[in-house]
Amino acid sequence: MKLSNLLLNTLKESPKEAKIISHQLMLRSSMIRQHTSGIYTWLPLGFKVLKNIENIIRRNQDEIGCNEMLMSTIQSSELWKKSARYTDYGKEMLRITDRHENELLYGPTNEEVITDLFSDYVNSYKALPKYLYHIQWKFRDEIRPRFGVMRGREFLMKDAYSFDLTEEGAFETYKIFFKSYLKTFLDLGLQPIPVKAATGAIGGDLSHEFQILASTGESEIAYDSKLIDSGLYKKSYEEITSMYSASDEMIDKSKFDVIVGRGIEVGHIFNFGTKYTKPLECYVLNKDGKRINPHMGSYGVGVSRLTAAIIEAFHDEKGIKWPINIAPFKINIISQSNSDLNEEIESIYNNLTSKYNNISLDDRDLSIGRKIKDSELIGIPWTLIIGNNYKEKGQVEVIRRSDGDKLFLSKQEIENFEFEQYTP
Ligand code: ATP
Numbered sequence: 001m002k003l004s005n006l007l008l009n010t011l012k013e014s015p016k017e018a019k020i021i022s023h024q025l026m027l028r029s030s031m032i033r034q035h036t037s038g039i040y041t042w043l044p045l046g047f048k049v050l051k052n053i054e055n056i057i058r059r060n061q062d063e064i065g066c067n068e069m070l071m072s073t074i075q076s077s078e079l080w081k082k083s084a085r086y087t088d089y090g091k092e093m094l095r096i097t098d099r100h101e102n103e104l105l106y107g108p109t110n111e112e113v114i115t116d117l118f119s120d121y122v123n124s125y126k127a128l129p130k131y132l133y134h135i136q137w138k139f140r141d142e143i144r145p146r147f148g149v150m151r152g153r154e155f156l157m158k159d160a161y162s163f164d165l166t167e168e169g170a171f172e173t174y175k176i177f178f179k180s181y182l183k184t185f186l187d188l189g190l191q192p193i194p195v196k197a198a199t200g201a202i203g204g205d206l207s208h209e210f211q212i213l214a215s216t217g218e219s220e221i222a223y224d225s226k227l228i229d230s231g232l233y234k235k236s237y238e239e240i241t242s243m244y245s246a247s248d249e250m251i252d253k254s255k256f257d258v259i260v261g262r263g264i265e266v267g268h269i270f271n272f273g274t275k276y277t278k279p280l281e282c283y284v285l286n287k288d289g290k291r292i293n294p295h296m297g298s299y300g301v302g303v304s305r306l307t308a309a310i311i312e313a314f315h316d317e318k319g320i321k322w323p324i325n326i327a328p329f330k331i332n333i334i335s336q337s338n339s340d341l342n343e344e345i346e347s348i349y350n351n352l353t354s355k356y357n358n359i360s361l362d363d364r365d366l367s368i369g370r371k372i373k374d375s376e377l378i379g380i381p382w383t384l385i386i387g388n389n390y391k392e393k394g395q396v397e398v399i400r401r402s403d404g405d406k407l408f409l410s411k412q413e414i415e416n417f418e419f420e421q422y423t424p
Pocket residue numbers: 109140142149150151152153155157200202265266267268300301302303304305
């Protein structure tokens with residue numbers, strides 16, 4: 001894409017309202033614009049990043065046989081009255097009355113809707129287990145929306161729901177999602193820490209949160225430095241959870257290299273048995289023809305929160321440093337405007353575009369210095385400068401955003417160069 005076509009308006013200074021680095025950088029690089037408290041417009045650059053994150057999550061859900069679908073944002077209150085959550089959910093739920101005085105709500109989560117839907121389509125043990133998910137906007141009227149999209153009121157969530165015949169089956173399913181979540185966050189370039197969690201409004205007795213480390217996180221977590229391990233998801237659920245089951249005793253004895261840090265909750269999974277299938281009268285027939293309530297779990301990932309969480313993990317004083325598979329553009333080509341090298345530049349741009357699908361050419365009428373600053377702020381993993389060095393020596397300057405390393409390559413070498421798919 002040519003940046004002259006992009007809606008982009010980078011800011012030198014951080015807007016005052018932004019308290020944490022990810023919020024500052026998202027505003028400065030024009031990824032998002034606040035519409036009203038806790039509600040944001042995703043500008044072209046932010047939208048590209050959101051879609052890239054969504055696709056990594058989607059690929060991982062599809063891998064475990066989860067069905068993607070799309071449920072509505074607006075729900076009827078009827079099912080919520082049956083599960084007794086219509087009152088329990090309290091003021092976080094946005095309630096809406098339509099012209100016929102029907103009580104509707106903007107969905108904060110989907111357990112009721114999916115249970116009702118499931119009982120209409122599945123009635124035999126033969127169809128179990130079944131995993132369903134969607135990636136859809138949620139609304140929770142948070143008392144204190146803050147830190148930009150980190151805690152918004154309207155936010156994008158991937159929420160999955162599982163149905164099993166038995167409690168044991170549901171636990172096996174829980175383990176599958178648990179491991180898939182570790183892999184998803186590692187694929188996003190993050191180091192996830194599973195934490196045994198409280199179940200809150202969703203309910204149930206088995207639950208884990210997935211935290212990633214960041215000094216601005218809202219949760220305090222203590223962990224053993226040895227546990228930071230990128231091969232984690234290859235171990236069994238039992239091995240992983242026993243590794244992470246810290247006790248006060250462990251911390252006291254200081255036998256372990258315990259670090260107390262802060263975390264951002266990027267995912268949360270629950271196993272809650274028949275909590276919804278009972279009140280919503282959802283049944284399947286088992287082998288003996290007996291009607292039983294299937295056992296459920298739900299599995300959430302904060303997709304929009306992740307854009308900010310990834311920036312918290314990857315940035316420096318110049319701006320964002322995107323992992324390459326999440327970056328809005330992989331390579332940004334910079335040149336002088338009105339350059340007499342236009343034909344050469346176009347040819348390098350076209351060549352790279354055919355090889356990698358996601359290249360930008362900064363053809364805006366700005367100085368090279370300003371364009372480099374923008375490229376650093378936006379966090380594009382590779383910047384190519386076609387300037388005086390090219391004119392004099394035929395060399396393109398290649399800068400890697402992660403560490404600022406520079407290379408000088410000829411046009412031919414650029415065409416053959418394997419731009420490394422890296423995570424900073
Ligand atoms: P929190 O404890 O942060 O309020 P939660 O436990 O209420 O979150 P869940 O119901 O577990 O949230 O939702 C699943 C995921 O959705 C969370 O792990 C988080 O990543 C994301 N999420 C929840 N609330 C918000 C919000 N207000 N803004 C952005 N993302 C959110």
